[in-house]
Amino acid sequence: MNKHPLRQQIEEIVKLTDDEFDFVLQHFRKKSFKKHQIILHEGDYAQFDFFVVKGLMRVTKLDFDGKEHILQFGMENWWITDAEAFHNKTKSTLIVDCLENTETLSLSLESKEKLSRELPKMQTFFLKKTTNGYIALQKRILCFLSSNANDRYHNLLTLYPGLIQRVPKAMIASYLGVTRETLSRLSKIKA
Amino acid sequence: MNKHPLRQQIEEIVKLTDDEFDFVLQHFRKKSFKKHQIILHEGDYAQFDFFVVKGLMRVTKLDFDGKEHILQFGMENWWITDAEAFHNKTKSTLIVDCLENTETLSLSLESKEKLSRELPKMQTFFLKKTTNGYIALQKRILCFLSSNANDRYHNLLTLYPGLIQRVPKAMIASYLGVTRETLSRLSKIKA
Numbered sequence: 571m572n573k574h575p576l577r578q579q580i581e582e583i584v585k586l587t588d589d590e591f592d593f594v595l596q597h598f599r600k601k602s603f604k605k606h607q608i609i610l611h612e613g614d615y616a617q618f619d620f621f622v623v624k625g626l627m628r629v630t631k632l633d634f635d636g637k638e639h640i641l642q643f644g645m646e647n648w649w650i651t652d653a654e655a656f657h658n659k660t661k662s663t664l665i666v667d668c669l670e671n672t673e674t675l676s677l678s679l680e681s682k683e684k685l686s687r688e689l690p691k692m693q694t695f696f697l698k699k700t701t702n703g704y705i706a707l708q709k710r711i712l713c714f715l716s717s718n719a720n721d722r723y724h725n726l727l728t729l730y731p732g733l734i735q736r737v738p739k740a741m742i743a744s745y746l747g748v749t750r751e752t753l754s755r756l757s758k759i760k761a
Numbered sequence: 762m763n764k765h766p767l768r769q770q771i772e773e774i775v776k777l778t779d780d781e782f783d784f785v786l787q788h789f790r791k792k793s794f795k796k797h798q799i800i801l802h803e804g805d806y807a808q809f810d811f812f813v814v815k816g817l818m819r820v821t822k823l824d825f826d827g828k829e830h831i832l833q834f835g836m837e838n839w840w841i842t843d844a845e846a847f848h849n850k851t852k853s854t855l856i857v858d859c860l861e862n863t864e865t866l867s868l869s870l871e872s873k874e875k876l877s878r879e880l881p882k883m884q885t886f887f888l889k890k891t892t893n894g895y896i897a898l899q900k901r902i903l904c905f906l907s908s909n910a911n912d913r914y915h916n917l918l919t920l921y922p923g924l925i926q927r928v929p930k931a932m933i934a935s936y937l938g939v940t941r942e943t944l945s946r947l948s949k950i951k952a
Contacts, residue, residue, distance in 0.1 A: 631903050631906070631907070633907045633909075637907070639903060639906035639907055640906075641899060641902065641903060641906070653892070653895060653896050653899060654896045654899070654900075657892050657896070658896075686885065686888070690881045690884065693881065693884050693885065693888060694877065694884065696888055697877070697884060697887055697888045697891060700888060700891045700892055700895055701844070701848050701891055703895050704844060704891055704894050704895045704898060705844050705845045705848070705849075707895060707898035707899065707902060708832060708844060708845070708898065709845075710902055711832065711898060711901055711902060711905070712822050712830060712832060714902070714905040714938060715822070715830035715831075715832070715935075715938045716822075716824045716828070716830055717938065718824075744906075747905060747906045747908065
């Protein structure tokens with residue numbers, strides 16, 4: 571029998587007994603969404619962090635001119651939310667929507683904190699995942715500082731293998747902060 | 762008596778007894794460095810995460826052309842290291858050096874993990890600090906995506922109050938990924 575994808579991800583960091591994983595899973599709620607559905611609107615409270623079981627979501631920022639910037643994609647086995655609004659219980663400044671029909675496991679902040687308290691190895695898991703996310707963002711910033719769009723493009727291919735076949739080119743360009751023309755040039759350069 | 766700055770920072774997130782803080786402090790080693798001293802060279806292992814008690818450090822990336830990009834500053838009450846090399850026990854791709862004489866408390870990964878295991882509220886502290894760092898990096902990326910150098914400049918003023926008086930303008934420009942001329946223009950615009 572295949573291991574549950576959430577259990578598989580947790581067990582890359584800490585081992586769980588069957589009972590412990592059952593306990594973990596009790597803190598999540600299954601939520602399914604349709605393609606194009608908006609899961610979190612700007613100005614709403616971000617009640618959940620979503621673990622993507624199947625499908626594809628994204629986090630977007632609309633700037634003052636109405637231009638859309640893609641902060642993050644979330645496909646299978648990724649966690650996705652407005653991190654600031656979720657953790658600080660503030661109103662969201664970002665938008666979360668679905669690019670495909672998507673199945674998730676959703677975790678509230680209260681459940682995350684309860685899990686962390688009652689099963690400290692889950693806190694070890696959350697700390698390791700957050701640290702990895704922090705390191706990935708540092709790399710993305712270094713690519714911006716060196717103004718190297720080619721590095722950014724290849725980082726994206728490494729970070730999200732398979733993504734490029736699933737989303738329109740305009741969204742990849744938005745994530746990279748480049749024009750469609752630059753993206754087209756980048757996709758012809760070998761790493 | 763003034764509270765120890767490390768204790769003050771921890772207690773913004775979790776409360777500690779005197780005995781617990783003594784236990785925490787036993788895991789740190791005092792290390793002092795001179796202005797211009799390089800604490801971590803590219804290619805070295807990052808043995809420590811540094812809590813800055815007094816002074817000013819920075820993390821830099823040298824690109825292939827020898828151009829210097831500043832990823833992070835660390836002044837009083839900041840944590841600073843090559844996060845990837847430190848957490849993954851890999852060779853550093855970044856450089857950490859001192860812009861002023863600097864006093865730190867240094868923590869090894871082994872000590873961080875031991876503290877997290879033996880005093881779970883310290884893991885809660887590390888998780889909250891890392892989450893806050895993750896959120897700050899997301900904001901910096903959004904400023905890059907919207908290509909808004911003015912936002913980046915004002916984010917820097919908020920993130921590091923007082924920094925701008927302590928470092929050369931060229932370093933501020935390097936952190937923001939702008940030219941000296943652009944920085945000069947930005948510093949004349951009111952927020």
